[in-house]
Structure formats: C-alpha cells, structure tokens
Amino acid sequence: MQDSNLFLCCFRSSTSFPIIKFTHSSKFKFKFASTAALAHFNVSHTNFSESEDSSSSSSSSYCSSNNITKDNIKEESFHIVKSLQNDPSLAFSLFTQLKQQQFVGFPENISTYAAIIRIFCYWGLNRRLDSVFHDLIALSKQHPSFEIHDLFELLVDDGGVNGGNHNYMLRAIDVYLKACVVLKMFDKAIDFLFRTRRHGVVPNILTCNFLINRMVESGKVDMALAIYRQLKRLGLCPNHYTYGIVIKAFCKKCELKEAAYVFKEMEKAGVRPHSYCYTAYIEGLCKNMRSDLGYEVLQACRRENVPVDLYAYIVVIRGFCSEMKLDEAERVYLDMEKKGLVCQVDVYSPLIYGYCKSHNLLKALALHEAMLSRGIKTNCVIVSYLLQCLVEMGLTMEVVELFKELKESGMFLDGVAYNIVFSALCKLEKVDDAVDMVEDMKAKRMVLDIKHYTTLINGYFLRGKLVDAFAMFKEMKEKGLKPDIVTYNVIAAGLSRNGQAHDAIDLLDYMETQGVKPNSITHKMIIEGLCSAGKVVEAEAYFNSLEDRSIEVYSAMVNGYCEANLVGKSYELFLNLSNQGDISKEGSCFKLLDKLCMAGDIHKAIMLLDTMLALNVEPSKIMYSKVIAAMCHDGKLEYARSLFDFFIKKGFMPDVITYTIMINTYCRMNYLKEAHELFEDMKRKGIKPDVITYTVLLDGNLKANLRRHFLSPSGKRTGDVSSLWMEMQKMEITPDVVSYTVLIDGQIRAANFQDAISLFDEMVDRGLQPDTVTYSAMISGFCIRGHMEKAHTLLKEMSSKGMTPGSDLILAFKRGIVKARKYIVHGKFLRKLQSKLNQVKTNANVFLQACVVFSLKQWSKTICCYSY
Numbered sequence: 001m002q003d004s005n006l007f008l009c010c011f012r013s014s015t016s017f018p019i020i021k022f023t024h025s026s027k028f029k030f031k032f033a034s035t036a037a038l039a040h041f042n043v044s045h046t047n048f049s050e051s052e053d054s055s056s057s058s059s060s061s062y063c064s065s066n067n068i069t070k071d072n073i074k075e076e077s078f079h080i081v082k083s084l085q086n087d088p089s090l091a092f093s094l095f096t097q098l099k100q101q102q103f104v105g106f107p108e109n110i111s112t113y114a115a116i117i118r119i120f121c122y123w124g125l126n127r128r129l130d131s132v133f134h135d136l137i138a139l140s141k142q143h144p145s146f147e148i149h150d151l152f153e154l155l156v157d158d159g160g161v162n163g164g165n166h167n168y169m170l171r172a173i174d175v176y177l178k179a180c181v182v183l184k185m186f187d188k189a190i191d192f193l194f195r196t197r198r199h200g201v202v203p204n205i206l207t208c209n210f211l212i213n214r215m216v217e218s219g220k221v222d223m224a225l226a227i228y229r230q231l232k233r234l235g236l237c238p239n240h241y242t243y244g245i246v247i248k249a250f251c252k253k254c255e256l257k258e259a260a261y262v263f264k265e266m267e268k269a270g271v272r273p274h275s276y277c278y279t280a281y282i283e284g285l286c287k288n289m290r291s292d293l294g295y296e297v298l299q300a301c302r303r304e305n306v307p308v309d310l311y312a313y314i315v316v317i318r319g320f321c322s323e324m325k326l327d328e329a330e331r332v333y334l335d336m337e338k339k340g341l342v343c344q345v346d347v348y349s350p351l352i353y354g355y356c357k358s359h360n361l362l363k364a365l366a367l368h369e370a371m372l373s374r375g376i377k378t379n380c381v382i383v384s385y386l387l388q389c390l391v392e393m394g395l396t397m398e399v400v401e402l403f404k405e406l407k408e409s410g411m412f413l414d415g416v417a418y419n420i421v422f423s424a425l426c427k428l429e430k431v432d433d434a435v436d437m438v439e440d441m442k443a444k445r446m447v448l449d450i451k452h453y454t455t456l457i458n459g460y461f462l463r464g465k466l467v468d469a470f471a472m473f474k475e476m477k478e479k480g481l482k483p484d485i486v487t488y489n490v491i492a493a494g495l496s497r498n499g500q501a502h503d504a505i506d507l508l509d510y511m512e513t514q515g516v517k518p519n520s521i522t523h524k525m526i527i528e529g530l531c532s533a534g535k536v537v538e539a540e541a542y543f544n545s546l547e548d549r550s551i552e553v554y555s556a557m558v559n560g561y562c563e564a565n566l567v568g569k570s571y572e573l574f575l576n577l578s579n580q581g582d583i584s585k586e587g588s589c590f591k592l593l594d595k596l597c598m599a600g601d602i603h604k605a606i607m608l609l610d611t612m613l614a615l616n617v618e619p620s621k622i623m624y625s626k627v628i629a630a631m632c633h634d635g636k637l638e639y640a641r642s643l644f645d646f647f648i649k650k651g652f653m654p655d656v657i658t659y660t661i662m663i664n665t666y667c668r669m670n671y672l673k674e675a676h677e678l679f680e681d682m683k684r685k686g687i688k689p690d691v692i693t694y695t696v697l698l699d700g701n702l703k704a705n706l707r708r709h710f711l712s713p714s715g716k717r718t719g720d721v722s723s724l725w726m727e728m729q730k731m732e733i734t735p736d737v738v739s740y741t742v743l744i745d746g747q748i749r750a751a752n753f754q755d756a757i758s759l760f761d762e763m764v765d766r767g768l769q770p771d772t773v774t775y776s777a778m779i780s781g782f783c784i785r786g787h788m789e790k791a792h793t794l795l796k797e798m799s800s801k802g803m804t805p806g807s808d809l810i811l812a813f814k815r816g817i818v819k820a821r822k823y824i825v826h827g828k829f830l831r832k833l834q835s836k837l838n839q840v841k842t843n844a845n846v847f848l849q850a851c852v853v854f855s856l857k858q859w860s861k862t863i864c865c866y867s868y
Contacts, residue, residue, distance in 0.1 A: 088123045091116060110146075114154040121168030126175055133179040148176065148192065174207040181214045190227060197234050209241050216249045225249050240266070240274035247277055251284020259284055275307045282312050286319025294319055295332060302339075314346050321354035326363075329354060345376050352382055356389035364389065380414040387420040391427075399424035415441075419451050426459025431468070434459060450476070454487045461494025469494060485516055489525050492518075496529025501538040504529070520552035527553070531560030551577075555588035562588075567595045571604055578611045586620065593623055597630030602639065605630060609643075618650075625658045632665035640665065653685065660693045667700025675700055694728050695739045702746030721746070737763070741774040748781040756781060772803045779809060783816030791816060 084091035095116045113136060120129040140146045155169055173196055180189035189211055193203060208231055215224035228246055232238065238246075243266050250259035259281055266273055278301055285294035295316050301308045313336050320329035329351055336343060348371040355364035364386060372378060383406060390399045403421040407413060418441055425434040434456055441448060453476040460469035473491065476483065488511050495504040504526050508518050523546060530539035543549070543557050554577050561570035570592050589612060596605040605627050612619050624647045631640035644662055647654060654662075659682045666675035679697060682689060701721045721743070728735060740763040747756040760778055763770065770778075775798040782791035791813065795805065805813075 085119050085122070088119050088125060091119050092128060110151055111154055114151055117151075117172055118155065118168060121171045124171070126171070129172070129175045130179055133176045134183075137179060137183065137185070148188075149195065152196075170204065174204045177203060177207050178210055181211050184214075184218060186211075186215055186218075186220060186223065190223075193227075194230075197231075205236065205239055205242065208236060209239075209245060212242070212249075213245045216245060216252060221249050221252050238269070238271070240271055240277055243271065244274065244276040244280045247280045248284060251281070251288065254288055256285065256288060256290070273306075275309050275312075278306060278308055279312045279315070282308075283315040283319075286315050286322075289319075289323055291316055291319030291323055291325065292328070295328070310341060310344070313341065314344075314350075317347060318350040321350040324354060324358060326351070326354045326358065326360075343371075343374070343376070345371070345379060345382070348376065349379075349382055349385075353385045356385040359389060359393055361386075361389050361393065378411070380412060380417055383411070383413065384416045384420060387417060387424075391420060391424055396424040396427045400428070400430075415446060415449060415452065418446070419455055422452060422455045422459070426455065426462055429463050431456065431459040431463055431465070435472075448479070448481075450481050450484055450487060453481065454483075454490050457487065458490045458494065461490070461497065464498055466494070466498060466500070483514070483516070485519060485522070488516055488518070489522050492522050493525035493529045496526045496535075497533055499530075499533045499535060501530055501535055501542070505542065520550045523553050524556035524559075527556040528560050528563060531563045534564065536560070536564050536566065551585060555585035558588040559591055562591045562595045565595075567592070567599055567601070571596065571608070574608065575611070578615060586617070589617075590620070590623055590626075593626055597626055600630070600634055602627070602631055602634055602636055606639070606643075621652050621655075624650075624652060625654070625661075628658060629661050632661050635665075635669070637665055637669055637671075653687070656682070656687055656690055656693060659687060660690070660696060663693060663700075664696045667696055667703075670704065672700055672704050688731070689733075691728070691733050691736050691739060694724055694733060695736075695742055698724055698739065699742045699746070702742065702750070705746075705750065735763075737768050737771055737774060740768065741771070741777060744774060745777040748777055748784075753781055753785065769801075770798075772798070772806075775803065776806065776809045779805075780812045783812045786816060788813075788816050 084094065095112070113132065117129065117132060120126075120132065136148070136151070140148065152169070152172070155172060173192075177189050177193060180186070180192070193208075193211070196203065212224045212228055215221070215227070225246065228238075228242070228249075243262055247259045247262045250256070250262065263273060263277070263281075266277070278297065282294045282297050285291065285297065298308060298312050298316055300306075301312075313332060317329045317332050320326070320332065333343070333347060333351060336347065348367055352364045352367050352371075355361070355367065368378065368382065368386065387399050387402065390396070390402065399421055403413070403417065403424075418437065421437070422434045425431065425437075438448060438452070438456075441452075453472060457469045457472050457476075460466070460472060469491070473483070473487075476487075488507065492504050492507055495501075495507065508522070511518055511522075523542075527539050527543055530536070530542065539557070539560050543553065546553060554573070558570050558574055558577075561567070561573065574589075574592055589608065593605055593608055596602075596608065609619055609623065609627060624643065628640050628643055628647070631637075631643065640662065644654065644658070647658075659678065663675045663678050663682075666672070666678065675697065679689065679693070682693075698721055701724065705721065725735075725743070728739075740759055744756045744759050744763075747753070747759065756778070760770070760774070763774075775794055779791045779794050779798070782788070782794065795813070798805065
C-alpha cells in the first residue's frame with residue numbers, strides 16, 4: 001500500500017494535469033474560440049489510427065508494472081487515464097477495463113470521462129469519442145441529476161492537452177451534438193447548441209447542417225427552419241449545403257415560392273448555388289406534383305451551364321412516373337440519352353414501375369430488355385414490379401413461368417418476389433407448390449416473414465383446406481412470428497367464406513387474448529365472407545351485434561348484399577346510411593352501381609349518383625361511364641346524353657370507351673348525324689378514336705345506306721363508308737376481323753358481292769383469321785346467289801377450325817339448296833355435294849346432310865315454302 005501511495009505521489013508530481021474535482025454546483029462559465037481555430041489544430045505528428053486497438057493485457061501489464069492496486073484505482077482513475085495522454089490506445093483499453101470492473105462510478109468519476117474525452121479530442125478519434133458520448137447519454141438517463149454541461153465545465157477548467165483546449169473543446173461539442181441528433185434527441189441538441197452559443201461558441205457549420213437536415217428528414221420542418229433563422233441571427237454563416245437543406249425544407253412544406261426565394265437569399269449573401277441546391281429544388285417541385293416545372297428548371301440549368309448531376313434527371317423521371325405522365329418521363333429519358341448521360345438502374349426502375357402500374361406490360365418489358373442490353377443489371381425490385389403487373393393483369397401462370405426462368409438464370413430473388421409467386425400459385429390452387437418453394441427459400445437462408453405465411457394461409461383457405469391453413473398458422477407461431485392483424489383478418493375471411501360463422505366469431509375472442517384487437521377490416525371480412533358463402537342471415541346477425549358500426553362495416557354489408565345478389569337490400573341500406581348524412585365507401589358504391597346497371601335499374605343508379613353528389617362525394621370517372629353505358633344499353637339515349645354532358649361539366653373528360661358507347665347507341669337508334677357530331681367532338685378534344693370506334697361508325701353508315709337504298713333504290717350510297725375507311729388508314733389504325741366483317745356483311749346486303757369477296761381475300765392476305773360471323777356472312781352470300789359449291793367449301797373450312805354454324809346459317813344453306821334446284825334436277829350438284837358431305841364428320845355437316853336427304857324426299861311438299 002505504501003508503494004502504491006508512493007507511485008501516486010510521483011504520478012501527481014510528474015503530470016502536467018491539475019487535479020480537478022467534480023462538483024454539481026459549478027456554473028457553466030467556459031469560453032471558446034471561433035470554429036476557425038479548429039482548422040489550425042494539427043495532429044499530423046502521430047501515426048495513430050482509430051482502427052488500432054491494444055489488447056487488454058497492455059492495460060493489465062501497465063497496472064502491474066506500476067503497482068496500481070484495486071483500492072487506489074477507483075479513487076485515482078482520473079489521474080491514471082490522464083497520464084496516458086500520449087498513448088490513446090492504451091488509455092482506451094484501460095478506461096474500458098475500469099468501467100467493466102466498475103472502478104469508474106457514475107457520476108462520481110465524471111472527471112475520468114472528461115480525461116478520456118480530452119485524449120480522444122486531441123488525437124482526433126471521433127468514432128471513439130462518439131462511443132463515449134453515447135455511453136454518457138445512456139448513463140444520464142439513469143441519473144437525471146447529471147447535466148452534460150457539468151462535464152463540459154470540467155473540460156474548460158482543465159488546462160488542456162498541450163495547450164489545445166479550445167480546439168478539442170470544439171471537437172467535443174460537435175461530436176456530442178451529432179450523437180444527440182443520431183439518437184433524435186433534438187430538444188437536448190438545440191438546448192446545448194444555444195447554451196454554448198451564448199457563451200461565445202459558434203459550432204462547426206457542418207454540425208449545424210447535420211442537425212437541420214436530420215430534423216427535416218424526421219418531419220420536424222418548422223423546428224428546423226426556426227433553428228436556421230435563429231442561428232443566422234446569432235452570426236452563423238450558411239454555406240451552399242445549408243441553403244440546399246432550407247430549400248428542401250420549404251419544398252416539404254409545399255411552400256415552393258419560399259424555396260425559390262432562397263436562391264435570391266444566396267445571391268445577396270454572395271454564395272454561389274451548388275448543384276445540390278438546384279437538385280433539391282427540382283426534387284421538391286417533383287414531389288409536389290410539379291414535375292413539368294422541375295423539368296423546366298433542369299433544362300434551364302443545362303442551358304446556362306449550371307452543373308446538375310444525374311440525380312436531378314432521376315428525380316424528374318421519378319416525378320413524372322408518380323404522376324403517371326409516362327410519355328413525359330420517357331422524353332426525359334431520351335433527352336438523357338441524347339446528351340450522352342450514362343443511364344443507371346435508377347433511371348429505368350421508375351419507368352418500368354410506371355408502365356407496370358398502367359398495365360402496359362409490353363412497354364415495361366421492352367425497357368427492361370433495353371436496360372439489360374446496355375449491360376445494366378436488373379434487380380429484384382424491378383422483377384417484383386413485372387411480377388406484380390402480371391398478377392394484376394390476371395396472368396398468374398405467366399408469373400410462375402417468369403419466376404422460374406429468372407431463378408434458373410441464377411438471379412437473386414428476394415422475399416417480396418417469392419411472396420408474389422406464392423400469391424399466384426395460391427390463385428392457381430397450387431398451394432402445395434408454394435409450400436415446396438418454402439424449402440427453396442430456406443436453402444438460400446432466406447427467412448420467411450409474416451407476409452409469406454399469411455399468403456400461404458390465405459391460399460389454403462381459398463382451396464377450402466382449413467386444416468392445412470391452421471397447420472401453417474401453428475408453424476408460423478412456432479417459428480416465433482407473432483401473427484398481426486392482417487393474418488387474423490385473412491383467417492377471419494377464410495373461416496367466413498367457408499361457412500364457419502361460429503369459428504370466425506370465436507376467433508375474435510382469441511385475438512383479444514393475443515393482444516390483437518379486431519378492427520373494421522376484421523368485421524368487413526367476416527360480413528362479406530359470410531354473404532359470399534350464402535350465409536346472409538348470419539351476416540345480418542353479426543352486423544346487428546356490432547355496437548360500433550363504422551362506415552367500413554356498413555360498406556361491408558352493402559357489398560355483402562351485392563355478393564348475394566340482394567341488390568334491393570343493398571340499395572335500401574345505402575339509402576338508410578345516406579339519410580343519416582353518411583355514405584358507404586367508394587368501392588361499395590361502385591359495386592352497388594354495377595349491380596344496379598346489370599339489373600337494368602337505371603332509375604336507382606341515377607338516384608345513387610345524385611345522393612353521392614348531394615353528400616359532396618364526387619363519383620369517379622368509371623362510375624359515370626358505367627351508368628352512361630347502362631343507359632345506352634337500356635335505350636335511354638336522352639338520359640345518357642344528359643349525363644354525358646353533365647359528366648363533362650364536372651371536369652371529367654370522357655375516354656374513348658365512353659365516346660364509343662355513345663356513338664354506338666346513336667348509330668343503333670339511327671341518329672347518324674348525332675353520332676358523327678360526337679365523333680368529331682371527340683377528335684377535337686384530342687381523344688384518338690380506336691378501331692372499335694371506326695367499326696361502330698362503319699356499321700352505322702352501312703346500315704343507314706341500306707335503309708336509304710330500300711327507300712330510294714336508285715343507286716349506291718356508300719360515301720361515308722369509304723371516307724371512314726380511308727381515314728382509318730391515314731391514322732394508321734389497322735382494321736381487325738370485326739371491321740372487315742362489318743364491311744363484308746354491308747357489301748353483301750347492298751348486293752355488292754364482288755366487293756365483299758375482295759374484302760374477304762384482303763383480310764386473309766393481312767393474316768387475319770375470319771371468325772364465325774365472317775364465315776356466316778360469306779356463306780349466306782354464296783347461298784343467296786346459289787353458289788352452293790363455294791358455300792360448302794367455306795363451310796368445310798369453318799368446321800375444320802372448330803367453328804359450329806348457327807341455326808340461321810343452316811337455314812340459309814337449306815334455302816340455298818332449294819335455290820339451286822335446277823342443278824339437282826340434272827343430278828350434277830347433288831352427287832358432288834353428297835360426296836363432300838360424306839367426307840366431313842362434324843355434327844353440323846351430318847345435320848346438313850340430313851337436310852339434303854330431307855329436301856329430296858319432301859321436294860314437292862317443301863318447294864312451295866321458299867321464295868326464290
């Protein structure tokens with residue numbers, strides 16, 4: 001013990017550090033130099049690296065060689081650590097051991113923390129310094145009496161390491177502030193920042209930027225801007241990164257004018273905007289749905305040779321894609337290519353996502369192929385976009401095939417991709433295949449999450465395999481995964497769909513015991529599931545048992561009645577709800593509207609729309625179009641046109657489908673002038689007619705010409721038809737089978753049979769396959785003219801393609817045989833026809849053969865029945 005005391009006496013006399021005692025009553029009275037002093041702090045004389053770490057044996061040997069005992073370590077830990085100022089690695093090792101052995105108490109030995117902080121500050125060991133401050137912050141939560149300012153007072157009172165007091169103090173302040181910001185302790189960081197500032201300390205601008213930026217990213221935008229303004233008043237000189245962060249903050253608040261004004265503020269301060277500032281502004285515009293303006297700023301930057309990086313182009317493309325302005329997004333992409341900018345996966349990813357979202361799969365695949373051809377590797381995110389698009393388009397088999405193809409290519413597929421293919425397999429009722437793929441995931445050391453298990457559970461329920469579903473549920477729990485509300489909702493829906501009403505209700509009690517409270521989605525799943533299983537009475541009983549019936553629950557009952565085809569009850573419930581001033585969910589309204597339109601109850605459909613408008617719920621474009629289509633189908637043209645015009649007044653632009661439905665109704669009801677007026681109005685508004693629109697008008701004109709021909713059979717009247725046909729070619733709209741069939745049928749009815757034959761040949765030459773209607777029109781035409789051999793050739797061709805002739809065609813063929821009676825008398829045609837019919841074994845031709853035999857036997861009885 002005497003040797004130890006002797007060592008401590010020698011230690012005290014040899015060190016340049018004064019002994020500092022920790023007191024809580026001290027006042028925060030230190031003063032620092034400016035941040036510029038930190039720049040002159042030079043530690044180049046050391047080769048020490050933060051990554052170096054001495055073994056614990058070094059500190060142990062140090063203690064043993066200096067005869068430091070357990071009794072004096074705790075008392076003199078501050079001096080021991082402080083003596084190792086020139087060996088920071090050994091100091092850190094010793095400090096760590098002192099903590100582990102509980103020789104450093106808290107807050108009694110705060111001076112020891114101060115000593116190690118000084119050493120780390122002096123040597124510029126920011127990472128270890130950060131670790132010490134994180135440790136102090138954690139300890140301070142256990143000791144509320146401790147104030148960080150007491151620690152910094154100790155640092156100020158000390159003479160410093162080789163006179164570098166001010167410099168390492170600034171380093172300590174910066175690291176402590178950053179530690180608070182990382183831990184999102186913004187209030188503590190701000191309080192400390194302004195306390196130090198009041199004592200003449202201006203923190204590093206980079207630290208202030210770090211604080212403000214993290215606050216903006218955490219959603220504390222107003223607080224960040226307030227701090228920025230206060231720091232400016234206290235003398236902080238912002239740099240271009242500071243201004244960029246402020247621009248980003250204003251854009252987050254949707255205050256785009258204020259964001260633009262920051263550039264003027266920079267000009268006044270003499271700070272030249274950096275590419276970061278412009279990119280922040282462009283990104284802010286795009287996130288505020290002003291991607292067009294963002295692109296204009298980007299182009300202006302390019303014209304003025306202002307440096308903008310690739311990220312600016314990426315955010316504009318991403319912005320246009322989020323607004324579903326895919327043509328504009330692709331224009332930016334082509335602009336990048338033109339300027340020689342190297343496209344990255346981040347450029348292609350939003351474009352592919354946009355086209356997948358709009359279900360333009362061909363375009364998405366083409367872009368994906370272009371990306372791969374340029375040596376840019378795809379990733380599992382893009383693959384998931386493509387797979388999900390296939391799912392939404394109902395191409396579930398293609399999902400499985402593409403997934404297998406990608407997997408065999410060796411590409412990494414993540415859990416999201418696996419979950420999509422699980423869902424596809426479940427829809428294909430191949431749940432067992434999905435379960436087999438689980439083993440594949442395990443082999444790749446991929447961990448199944450709740451989503452995977454929930455998808456598989458849902459798949460088993462869809463197949464009615466309740467035992468397997470609960471086995472999967474049990475396995476999930478055994479793996480330590482706690483089912484969430486989504487999992488329970490899937491089970492509730494599965495039980496209800498399979499008619500297990502009591503089990504579904506019992507599930508609610510079980511959920512409560514597991515700490516999961518049923519929500520409105522749970523109730524919705526049960527109600528709709530019971531209704532779809534035909535258990536409407538049980539669904540009503542459950543609905544009535546709920547004390548808190550939200551809009552979601554009412555909507556579920558509206559949906560449920562629709563599922564059970566009880567449209568009247570669904571409409572009645574909707575009205576009761578609307579009379580209370582509420583309205584069911586938009587999806588429920590649409591489903592009810594759809595059912596009313598299918599039932600032809602147009603009056604109630606209109607009432608539904610009126611009710612929605614009265615309650616300030618704007619029907620969607622699809623809803624309007626649905627009612628217009630139903631009205632047109634029901635022949636209520638005036639109502640349809642009134643709603644169509646109202647639709648436009650509400651600011652909705654009808655699409656090509658709605659226009660075509662209206663045009664078709666006008667043509668069907670022989671209002672050809674109105675149909676053409678609507679057609680021209682459609683083109684004026686920039687809506688391009690498609691092949692169906694032109695086909696409708698062709699059919700309408702041909703029928704009108706035919707009517708005029710019968711009223712005044714002096715000549716042909718096909719001017720409108722030929723001009724429409726030419727317009728289609730001019731607009732590069734390729735006629736389809738239906739278009740040709742309409743023209744062929746029209747020419748046959750107008751007695752222009754040679755024109756009909758020419759059109760038929762043209763259609764075949766273009767690679768279009770005639771359908772049943774086309775064949776029927778041509779065969780009927782041949783039969784009318786008695787060309788039975790040609791008619792039979794087409795009939796045989798039609799039958800060989802698996803097309804069955806209808807009763808009208810059989811009757812026409814029978815009449816054609818009677819028409820060709822002169823050939824029957826001579827016996828030439830009969831033998832030929834009988835021979836051909838014997839070769840055809842289809843049911844249709846067997847029937848035709850019987851007709852021929854019948855015609856011969858009953859010739860005298862039937863010949864008078866036919867007109868020639």
